[in-house]
Structures are given as structure tokens and as C-alpha cells.
Amino acid sequence: MTAALGVVICLLLLGLVMQYRKSRHDSRQLKYIHEKLNDIISRNSQERLLLFSTSPELRLLLTDMNRLLEINHEGIARRNKLEKSMRQMLANISHDLKNPLTVVLGYIETLLQDGDMEAEERERLLGMIHRKAGEVITLMNTFFDLAKLESGDRELPLSRVEAGEVCRRNILAFYDTLSAKETEVVIEIPDEPCYMRGNDEALDRILSNLLSNAIMYGASGGVLGLKLYNDKNTVYFEIWDRGKGISADHQDKVFERLYTLEDSRNRVYQGSGLGLTITKRLTEQMNGTISLVSKPFVRTAFTVAFPRINF
Template sequence: MQLVYVTILLVAVLGFWVRSHSSMPGKHWYLLASFAMVWWMLSVGLELSTHSIDCALTIGIGAWVGIVLLPTFWAFFLYEYALGAKVPRWIFRITVFVAPVLITSAAATTGWHQAFYGPETRLVTDSGAPYVYFDHGPLFYVAISYLYFVIMSAIIITGRAVQNANPAVRSFFLKLFAGTIIPVAANLSYLIGDFRLFGSDPTPFSFALSLILVAWLIADNRWVDVNAIARELLFYNTTDPVLVLDPRGRTIETNPAAGELLKESDTAGVSPLEAGELGDVIRHLVKNNALPDVTDIQMGKRHFAVRAHVISLGEGQKQLGWAVALLDVTTQKIAAQKAIAAEQMQTQFLATVSHELRTPLTVINGSLGLLARGSKLKEAQREHLLDRATSNVATLTKLVNDLIDTQSLSTGEFTMEFSECDLGTLVSDATASAESLQPDKNIRFGYQRINEHLMVRADRERLGQVLSNVLSNAVKFSAPGGSVEVALGREADKAIITVADAGCGIPPNSENKVFAPFSQLDGSDTKTAYGSGLGMHISRQILDRHGGSIRYVSAPGVGTTFTIALPLAA
């Protein structure tokens, strides 16, 4: 009796667990089989506890409801779980309503016809615990034949599942097949060999064992095989996010990496599975049963390539969902972007250098050609041509020097010699030199400084190069007759140099272009101001090595003010 009630309790607990296991196919049949099992086991317990043949016979007749429905629901469960198909309605109606009513009615009316239980049915009390000996009649064997037909159907179902299963889960279905054979062996031992368990039919106990075995196999899939353990380790330990989705695209399970990613990407309470690039991919997968042509997505600062694999129990079986893996390609994406940027920079470098070389070379070549052939040229014309050639030679020299400096900066060979110097003198000299730039534009310079010697520790030549670049740009982008205002002041322990022009100005959000190498705001062939695009890049690098900074404020059509900050010498 205690074994009966312990078995009932265990089956009920496992049934409760299965009820909460929403991803288990055919779980409602498993629950109904558990209910029928409990019905049958309760009948066995009551039958063992009675000492009246009439009472025992009544209980035995009532037990047939559970006896018929248990293998029926078990076969339905295996049909949906192993084959992934729905039980046809006509089979459900016949086996769940018609067959139990006919068999139970035949057992209940045995007192009239005695074709189900014969006259030799009696209570045996001479062998320890009393039990009921049932004299089985022909209708009993008809009922048993029907039940064997149902159980053999279940065996065929599991055998087919073993045959068609993927190799990774085949051992699981072999155990399921063995669990289906157990009740058959127990019942045959009872019918043929009169084997009894506690004086009763061992079949319900064997069915309980099968239910427990299946629940255990499903609950703890470490029993499946070593492959399952390896898959589980990969699923939970991989750094690539993996999601298990049902056929509607709803999440059944995620590995820790996917859970953390979804948590990080959950913005404003909206899951990335419902919105965003990942949601779009999953919706396309559900609708078309295939991934879109482009599966690269971005979540936060990371990039992923989406891969999806159909989940089914074998070839030709019903699709149960998808396993979606997100392969982190952030590193490859960044590398590709850097490669593209490097290629663009190289292309821009070649275009800029060739353009900036062509202009002065054309002028030099034309001037020297005219001088070589122009014996009739006047002295003023000769001087003008020589000035133009000399000026463009200086432009070429600056371009070559800028290229050398840029190469030195990238290789770490850029050296500087620091010494203490008067910043006021440096700014004054640079401003005076800038007044000779483009004299035909007639740019007016203003220089304002505080009455204090501002001493800085700097490389005099390199700092002069910075000032020359900034002042040259101010002249270059100023309109003829414009003005450039230079100011030198102090803020706390820093010297501040400002260079303001009233030129064309710089468009908003152009800082990356202003200080990037080989970059010019106007890259067209019709531009009026030329240059290598290296000056401001080199200037920022030099100031960084001085512990200083350079920034600007500007507005198109208003002008630009560059501000240089340098730490004062202690």
C-alpha cells in the first residue's frame, strides 16, 4: 500500500513539473496519462485494502477507466512528442470516448453474462496479504487485445522515432522505446506467468515507472548522451549569444550571453526581439522560414552576423522552432572599417598630393619656359615670373616638408628639442612673417599682447611652425582687404594665443576634417585656397607633445577664431 501511494505522489509531482514545462510537445497528453495513472493506482490501492469480494470487484470495474485511458494517452503523447504531429480527431473520439465506455460497460455487466470476469473470481486469503483472483473471460481478452493494439502502436511510434531521429538524440529515443516496452513485459508476465506485485497486477506499476523514466529523461537531459552534455556546455559557455525560439518566434530559452545582450539592448522597456534590427530579422525568419539576404545587425556598440538552424526531431518531421546564433563580428567589422578608411586615406593622399604638386609645378614650368624663350621680356616681367617661380618652389618645399613630418609622426621619428623661450617674441615674429603672405590680398594684421613675458618650455622651431600654419590659414581664407587679429594672453597657468579672421568660416561639425591628415573642407577643382591638408594635423600633433591644445570656433560667413593653449614654464 505504501508503494502505491508513494508512486501516486511521485507521478503527481512529475505531472506538475511537466505542466510548467511549456516547450514540451504533447505535454497535455502526458498530464492526462498521469491522471489516468493516478486513477489506476488509487484503484489498485483500494483493491488491496478491501476484504470484500463485492467491493474489490466494484473497484476493479471502475479501474478500467484508467486502464484503458492510460495507454491511450501514452500513445498520443509519444505520437506528438516523437513525431511532432497532431492526433487526428476521429482517433481521439473513438479511443477516448467509445472504447473506455464499451470496455467498462462490459466489465460492469459481467454479473449478467460472466463473459468478462468468470465465476471463479474470488478473494484469496491463504498466502499472506489477501488479494482478488480474477477469472478472466473472453471479453476480458478482447479488451486486453485492444489495449495491446494501442500499446503496440506506441511501440511502433517510438521505433519510427528512433529510426528517423538525428544521431545526437537517437539514444534518447532508444531509452523512450525501452520505457514503452516495460509495461508490455510486465503485463505479459502477469497474464502468462501469473506474476504479481504485492498480490496485484504489476502493469500499473510498470506504467508508472515509464512515466517517471520519461519525465526524468526530459527533466535531466544529461541522461541523453555525451553529445547532449557537450551541446549543453557549448550552449551555456559560449560567448556568442544563442536563442531558442518557438515556431512563432517567441523566446523559449537563451544562453547567458544572449540574456546579457538582450538586457543591455533593452531600451525604454522595448526588447530588441520586438523592435530593432534583431526583431526585423526574426520576423522575416518566421514569415519566410529563411533569413533575409543581409543578416549583419548592430546591437549597442557590437556587430553580429545572424545564423538560424531549424529545430526538428528528424527528417520530414514537424518544425519545432529555431536555434538562432549571433556571431560577434565586431572585431572584423572594425578591421574592415579601418581597412576602408586606410584605403580612402591613401586614395585621398594620392589625389591631394598630385593636385597640390600639379599647381605649383605648372606655375614653375610656365614661368621658367617664358623666361627661357622670352628674350624680349621686360625687366619687370622677368622679376614677376621669377617671383612666381620662387613662391611656388616654396610651396613645393612646404608640401614636401609636411609629408616628411607626417611620416615622422606616424613612425615615432618626430623629434623635438625643448628649451625655455619667450612666447611673445615667437608670436610677434610669426605675425610679421605672415604679413608677407599673399601681399596682393592686402590683409591687415593686428597684434595685441599683455605687458608680461610669458615663458614656455617649447621647441622654438616647431612652435613657430604651428603659428605659421594657423596664420597662413587665416590669410588663405580671408577675403582681399580683410583683417587678422592676433592676441596673446594668460589664463591661470596657461598662455593663450588667439588668431581671428573674418573669412568664409568653417561649416558646423567639421572638426574631424579640419585636423585630419590630407583633408580639406573644399576638395573641388574650383577651390580658391590650396594646401596639402596636413598643416592643422601636424599642428595638433606638435601641440600635444607640448602638453597644449588647439581648438576653434567658427560660423560660415562670419569668420574663424583659433585658440592655442600652452602651459607656462614653472
């Protein structure tokens, strides 16, 4: 009996010792996690916690904490990208507003200082002031439109739309411009009606932006194309040209706010850098997608796709 009691006591003592050692081991691990986590956060490091524990519960906790660290790092990266984008946007806004306003002020000073100016010259300068002021108003309205789209304040009522009619009226709107540039136009629109769920006004703006973009940047190719096609579930609008195109390192950036190609700051290629951003936002509001494929002087094509309505 005494021997049995001694064995029990020994086993209890052994269990207590093992439990104490395990407790100390867990305490050291928890201390490491605390210190390492603070270090990672303070340095904004991309490190992760090591999964060194033999405890299944602690390993599960470490795995979850690493996932949180990864989410936090992605959030910081997005914030840094947004801050950089905002700084660039402010610089571009300043640039785009400064140019026409500087011209307007210059013309006004000329009018004020030259009291003997001939009536014809005065009318010419007033016409230039009017046009430049109009450019500023147009640019400010574009900024306002984008702000409304990105804030979610603007809801687009959707209804059944015949895509072929949208294509026809938009290409006709550019008939004079294309004729003046002697641009060959290739139109592929099926004879049978093609229906989708969308918003007429938004679709007009999308196609107008893409056609304007193709005319502005693709004129050197001498040809512009508009193609409408569909499959069982999707309607596709494709606007293409054979102009200077967009290099691979720029293609993933053209839909960013106020992003413009380097030479778009030249007078020939002047643009606000907002057209494609607005196009993308409007497309997404109608449950669509937009993509770009470009090979300079061979084919540059923007394709917008929307769910088809089958009747």
C-alpha cells in the first residue's frame, strides 16, 4: 500500500514538473510572439511569425496572426499607392487648370493694356478667352463627374438597350471629325438586334470616350474600327486603331485617375487623363468589364463587355 502510494505521489510530482516545464515553454513562446509582433508592426516589416510550436492550438493561432499581418501589409501597400496617386492627381489637376487660366489671364492683360487695339483683334482675343474658359469648365465638370462616380452617389438606372443603335449613333457623331482627318473607318455591326441591360447615357459616354481616345492617339494609323459582337451571354463593343499604341509598361495604368502617357502633355495629345477612368467606372456600374490589348502600329483595341439579354 505504501509502495503504491509512493508511485502515485511520484507520478503526480512528475506530472507537475512536466506541466511546469510546458507552462514555462509556452510562456517563452508567447513572449516571443509578443515581442516579434511588436517589432514587425513598428518597422512595417513584411516578416512573418515562425511556426515553431509543437502545440496544434498555438500553431493555428500563429497561422491566423500571419494572415492578419499579410492583410495589414496589403492595406498599407494600397494606402501608400493611393497617397501616391492622390499626389500625382493634384499635380496633374494643377497642371491642367494652370495652362488655360494662364492663357486667359495673358489675353485679359493684353486687352487691358492696349486701349487702341483694333476691333477685329479684340474680338479674336475675346473668342480665345471664351474657348479657354470653356475648357476649364469642361475639365471641372469632368472632375465632378468622376468624384460622383467614385463616391457611389450616382446610381445608373438600367433598362433594355439595343447595342447596335448605340454604336451607330456614336460613330455618326464623329463622322465630320473622321472625314476631316481622312481616316478609314471599319464598322462591323450585326443586322440582327443585340440587346443588353445598360444605361443609354452611360453607354454613349463610354463609346464617345473610347472613340475620342482612338482618334486622338491612333490617328497616325489612318484607320479606326468599331465592332459589335456577342456570344450566348455577353455583348462586346470593340474600338480599335493602328496608331502609336500603348506600350506594355503603361497598359495596366491607363485606367488610373489622371494618368496620361508622357507625350499626352504635348499640345497634339492634350488630354485630362480622366476619360478612361470614367469609362471604367461607368462600365463597372453596369456590371461590365473593360480590357486593353495593344501592339503599336499594328492594333490597339479597347473592349467593353456587358451581360446580354436574350429575347
